[in-house]
Amino acid sequence: MNTVDAAGLDIGDGHPPRIMGVLNVSEESPYDPSVYDDPGEAAQYVDEQLIDQGADIVDIGLESANKRFEVLSAEAELERLHVALETIESVSGDAVFSIETRYASVADEAISKGFDVVNDICGFADPKMSTVCEEYDVAVAKMASPPDLQRPGAVEETDWERRKSPDWAAQADYVDQVYEALKQNGLTDKTIVDPAFGGWSEAQTVADDRETFRRLREFRALGQPILVSINRKNFLGDVADRDTADRLPVSLAATSMAVERGADVVRTHDVAETRDAALIGESFSERTSVTVDGVTISRLDVATTRELQRHLEERDIDPKSIDRWRSELLEIDGLPTDERQRLVAAAADAGASTHPTPSNGVLLAGTPATFSDLSSVLKVDIGGESSLDEEIENILQ
Numbered sequence: 001m002n003t004v005d006a007a008g009l010d011i012g013d014g015h016p017p018r019i020m021g022v023l024n025v026s027e028e029s030p031y032d033p034s035v036y037d038d039p040g041e042a043a044q045y046v047d048e049q050l051i052d053q054g055a056d057i058v059d060i061g062l063e064s065a066n067k068r069f070e071v072l073s074a075e076a077e078l079e080r081l082h083v084a085l086e087t088i089e090s091v092s093g094d095a096v097f098s099i100e101t102r103y104a105s106v107a108d109e110a111i112s113k114g115f116d117v118v119n120d121i122c123g124f125a126d127p128k129m130s131t132v133c134e135e136y137d138v139a140v141a142k143m144a145s146p147p148d149l150q151r152p153g154a155v156e157e158t159d160w161e162r163r164k165s166p167d168w169a170a171q172a173d174y175v176d177q178v179y180e181a182l183k184q185n186g187l188t189d190k191t192i193v194d195p196a197f198g199g200w201s202e203a204q205t206v207a208d209d210r211e212t213f214r215r216l217r218e219f220r221a222l223g224q225p226i227l228v229s230i231n232r233k234n235f236l237g238d239v240a241d242r243d244t245a246d247r248l249p250v251s252l253a254a255t256s257m258a259v260e261r262g263a264d265v266v267r268t269h270d271v272a273e274t275r276d277a278a279l280i281g282e283s284f285s286e287r288t289s290v291t292v293d294g295v296t297i298s299r300l301d302v303a304t305t306r307e308l309q310r311h312l313e314e315r316d317i318d319p320k321s322i323d324r325w326r327s328e329l330l331e332i333d334g335l336p337t338d339e340r341q342r343l344v345a346a347a348a349d350a351g352a353s354t355h356p357t358p359s360n361g362v363l364l365a366g367t368p369a370t371f372s373d374l375s376s377v378l379k380v381d382i383g384g385e386s387s388l389d390e391e392i393e394n395i396l397q
Contacts, residue, residue, distance in 0.1 A: 001220065001224075001287075001298060002223050002224055002225070003015065004139050004189075004190045004192055004224070004225050005139070005190065006057070006116060006117050006138075006139035006190070006192075007096045007116035007117065007138070007139070008096075009057070011192060011225045012225045012264055012289075013264075013287050013288075013289035014290070015264075016279070017259045017263065017264060017265070017278040017279070017282050018056040018057060018264060018265045018266070019054055019057070019265075019266055019268065019271055019274055020056070020058075020059050020098065020227070020265055020267040020268065021046070021049070021050030021051070021053070021055030021057070021095075021268065021269075022050075022058075022059050022061070022267065022268070022269050023036065023042060023045065023046055023050065023058060023059070024036070024060070025037060025042065025060060025080055025083045025087070026061055037083060039083055039087045039089075039090055042083070042087040043087050043088075043090035046058055046087065046088075046091050046093070046095075047092055047093045050095070050271055051091070051093030051094065051095045052093065053271040053272040053275070054271055054272055055095055055275075056095065056096060057095060057096045057097075057265070058091075058095045058097050058098065059098040059099075060087070060088075060098065060099055060115075061100040062080045062081060062084065062100065062101060062106070063076075063080070071149070071150050074105050074106055077101060077103060077106045078109060081106065081109060081110060081113075084099065084115075085110075088114055096116045097114070097115050097116050097117070098115065098116065098117035098118065098119045098141070099111075099115045099117070100119040100121060101118065101119070101120065101121075102121055102122035102125065102129075102152060103126055103129075104126045104127075104131070104132045105128075107120070107129060107132050107133065108136075111138055112136075117138055117140065117141070118132075118133055118140040118141070119140075119143075120140055120141065120143065121143045121145065121152040122145045122148070122149050122151075122152045123142050123146075123147070123181060123184065124142060124147075124184070125145060125147045125149045125185070126149060127185070130185065130186060130188050133188055134188050137190070139190040139191075139192060140188060140190060140191055140192070141191075141192040141193075141227050141265070142187065142191050142193055142194060143196050144178045144179075144193075144194065144195055144196040145181060145196065145200075146158040146181065147185060151201070152200060153198065153201060153204070154200055154201035154203070155174070155177050155181045155196060155200070155201070155204070156177060156203040156204055156208070157201050158177065158181065160172060160177060163180075163184070164180065174204075174208040174212070175211055175212050175215050175218065178196060179218065179219065179222075179310070181196075182194075182195070182219070182222060183222070187222070187224060191224050192224060192226070192265060193219055193224050193227065194228070194229065195212050195226070195228070196212075197209050197212065197213070197229055197230050197233055197235070199234060206234055206235040206238045207235075209233065209234070210235050210239075213230070213235070213254070213258070213261075216228070216261040216262055216263065217261050217303065217307050218306060219262065220301060220307075221310035221313070221314045222314065223314065225264035225265065226263050226264050226265070227266075227267060228258045228263045228266055228267070229266075229268075230251065230254050230255070230258060231251050231255075231266075231267065231268040231270060231274065232247040232248070232251050232269070232270075233247075236250040236254050237250065248270055248273060251268070251270065251274070252270075252273055252274065252276075252277040253277070255268075255274050255277040255281065256277045256278070256280045256281035256284075258281065259277075259278045259281030259282050260281040260284050260285050262287070262301065263278075263281075266278050286299075286301055287299070290394070290395055291334075292386045293386075294334045295332065295333070295334040295335055295388070295391075296333045297330060297331075297332050297392065297395055298330065298331045298332075298333075299328070299329070299330055299395050299396070300331060308329075311329070315331075315355070315357040315358060316357075316358055317363060322353060322355070322365045328364075328365070328367065328368060328396065329363065329364070329365050330363070330364040330371075330395070330396075331357065331361055331362070331363050331364075332361055332362045332363075332364065332388075333357075333360070333361035335388075340362060342378070343364075343378065343388065346374055346377050346378040347364055347366075349373075350366070350370050350371075350374035350376075350377060350378075351366065351373065352364050352365060352366030352370040352371065352373075352374050353365045368396065371392060374392065375389040375390075375392055375393050376389075
């Protein structure tokens with residue numbers, strides 16, 4: 001898992017789940033408690049209701065993304081940007097500030113004036129967006145979306161026969177489409193992926209959201225942190241038969257589950273409560289990663305065949321080469337060539353299988369017994385008093 005540095009805030013495995021509080025300066029936004037057009041009042045809200053309550057990131061929206069409203073042009077968003085900029089200048093608390101936009105020109109202006117992160121709801125549909133983010137070296141949340149600035153999140157309405165192939169479109173389900181939408185137009189090194197929960201199109205259903213949530217771990221195979229925006233969403237309210245105002249309990253239950261399943265950032269209007277729920281989810285997560293002197297050992301959180309296949313496909317490994325019943329997968333990156341060769345030889349002697357990865361690392365597959373045998377024969381110094389066999393033992397405990 002790639003750790004993303006968002007203006008000094010580390011996001012990813014080995015770091016606490018990050019809470020993204022929401023402020024809207026869009027008069028048409030439907031959630032009144034978070035909507036402000038006066039910078040002073042907005043800054044007070046950010047300080048008291050977001051940062052003081054535990055928000056690590058403050059996401060500021062210039063327009064409502066609700067499909068019932070007309071899409072604002074980049075020029076119209078830029079006309080509203082001054083309110084957001086005056087707000088962050090007046091905030092006294094410490095947080096990372098994110099600008100929600102679909103336009104590279106707006107992102108460029110916002111970052112140049114003080115914003116730290118971009119939240120792109122159209123998934124790099126603006127072809128210059130990734131370039132702008134890379135030039136400023138900022139983190140960017142990329143929501144699954146078709147390559148269309150007018151239709152954020154409308155994943156199921158994408159012409160998949162043209163984008164992929166007729167055969168792929170015929171067999172792909174909704175989660176497959178979300179996964180592929182996130183890969184469209186590439187990922188920067190500092191991309192945070194967002195599976196696009198919510199009714200972004202007429203075609204998207206609550207069943208689609210439930211299936212995406214159930215299979216959330218699959219998105220970890222992309223190797224980037226995951227952002228979820230599930231606060232008070234319909235697919236949760238539908239389960240408990242609750243209206244928006246009464247959905248906080250189901251949102252908190254889902255937050256804990258989302259973090260346990262792989263979410264690294266949770267976007268919410270209910271900051272304090274969501275923070276607590278996220279910490280509970282983190283406490284029961286099985287994800288483990290450790291870095292020592294540039295060598296990273298990651299225990300892949302794989303519970304289903306689909307999750308295994310996603311990880312193998314992203315690493316260009318033939319799924320048939322790994323026994324799906326092997327219970328442990330470890331990915332090791334950063335070893336020098338000679339030490340990597342020693343690891344491969346020792347793994348073969350112990351009965352574990354090894355597979356090269358595109359990052360010039362090694363994927364180890366084996367049972368607890370084979371890893372125990374591997375630790376007994378492998379001695380690779382990875383800095384100071386630490387050795388690879390010791391770190392493998394520690395990460396599997």
